[in-house]
Amino acid sequence: MKQFAAALAVGGAGAALAFLLGLPAPFITGPAILVTLAGLGGVAMAIPVAARDLAFVFIGLTMGTGVTPEVLDAAGRWPVSLGLLGLSVLAIILVCRFLLMRLFGQDGRTAVLSSAPGHLSYLLGMADAGGLNVRMIAVVQSIRILILTLSVPPLVILLDRADMVHVAVRVPMSIFALGTSVALALVTGFAFKRLRLPAAFLIAGMAISTATHLSGSVAGHVPQWAAVPAFVMLGILIGTRFSGVSLRELRQALSAGLLVTGVAIVIAVAAAFLAARLTGLPLDMMLIALAPGGVETMSAMAQLMHVDATFVTAHHVARLFLLTFLVPFILGRQKDGGATAPLDRHDTAH
Template identity: 50%
Template sequence: MATPGNEPLTALLTLTTGAAGAVLAFLLGFPAPALTGPALACTILCVAGVPLHVPHILRNVCFVVIGMSMGTGVTPEVYETARQWPLSFLFLALSVCVIFAAGTVTLRRLWRQDRQTALLSSVPGHLSYILGLSTDTRGDIASISVIQSTRVLALTLIVPFAVSMMGYDTTQMGLPGAKMALIPLAVSLLLAMCIGLILHRLRIPAALLLGGMIFSTVTHLSGLVVGHVPLWAAIPAFAIMGTMIGSRFSGVAFKTLVRAFGAGFAITLIAFLVTIIFAVLLIQVVDLPLPQVLIAFAPGGVESMAAMAVILGADPSFVAAHHVWRLVILTFLAPLVLGRTKKSGP
């Protein structure tokens, strides 16, 4: 891991790697290149043993900018489809439970993991919360961290390619229409950051992202602010998000990576297949586009899926609402199941 003495150089290397990955992914025609390119490039360096780190201030600003980008896409027309969301929430809850159960069984039987490690590795989301729970158990924290990070990385890469195969243009970045002026953008960023920090103090998941989205949604619907977040601000935020996803593997022993990567991809495959099944079932009964439901149901990181919604043109409020709902489910479900596991033994 980076030490305080070399942290500025590590940050510079990290951001340079992310930027290079974004440019290369764009030139190669990758879907959502600003997100997938940095994630892949930084992962490769981390696996090779190079320590990477994104400064916290950049991470926080990135979350707020992505939240603001989502808020600018919320229009009055969005609420016309909101009456279909309760059924969608139900399908999402069912898919979360299926992923949770199937992943645990797979890791127990094929990877011979102990019950607590398998359980915590299989939780489809809420990474920081799950790692916090891991410290109170006998689970293998290193394996849990790698498996969960692999899920986030793999879904960040898989979902854009899946949406691209459905015939959607996934190489475009940003939203059409007018752009926010510099002063309204700066003021909005500052006030949205304040709201996000308040939500963070209240222990609300994805607080900075939600702070940006809440402020942007209210000001745009009221007419106080008009226009989308300009590309010069949005694209670096997406790239930093991808860079953070890849840098999760920094400092992890190569032996641990090798052992846990296979389990991580197995969990990802289960999650993606279950997501597709429930998304396809849902669109049979409600009038919603499959790519949008896929992004909303895919159990990747909240912030990365939110960024993907903006990049791929999905309804941002729909995607955000579903990922927050997933976190709410897991907040109560994981400790409940873990408590039973502690009582029943390994």
């Protein structure tokens, strides 16, 4: 318990500091950075498996809240751009996987999770559950998020279309709905675990949230007081995986992150140009909708630039939904034996 308490204290401080500094995804990146530094300084930290699984349930629940009947209904009106979105996501994964395996010597499974454009929590959950190189994946994906986040303001200035429009306030779900969803997700998670599904509790939370929001039985997002601690826990988990990382490994991960992000942006921009040409819809809207990640930033961007927010949201939800099924499918076809650890470890998550 002392190691868990130390992890919570350091991770909480890292989250607060990152939030104050305005870092991207502060409640994940902040704890990851500070826990990493504390671990390198000799501080012993660990997360019990039960705490990790509970955090994954809450993270999974947050992922399904965007899949509403309204979004699905709207998505049916844009088959061309959604089709090109799917092709661009597949192209990004396959091209980046090839480059990471060829240039950086990554195993196939690690390369797939490093290449996927988005769904950070899901990817890291699968990496941890599958015993893969979480350190490499975390750095590569964090670089992608950082670059996408930092590129948004210049895009606004370049297009000269921004004004001070407030983003719509999201309404949290009720305490009863949250409690019921958590209970259902825990039961489903244990069932998935018996079936040896990777990231069982993460997938369970997402499945329950998606089903309840689509059916209309639950409305609203997971309250911040419940979601933020779960993301902090994920950041702590990432940080503990950096124990023993060398400077050479870190440089390699940073280089891989820059490469993956550059390739993803080039492919996404090409898809956006083609989609705009074929549909006649505005290019700026397509660029935001087909961006390879940064769903929260891009949704806010849609509001600021007076483009169709439903269009943008539908495409980003579709990207996350596609990745949910596409990533496990591609992982299952890898023959390199990249994951040697069992899918669900029963030891303490160090």
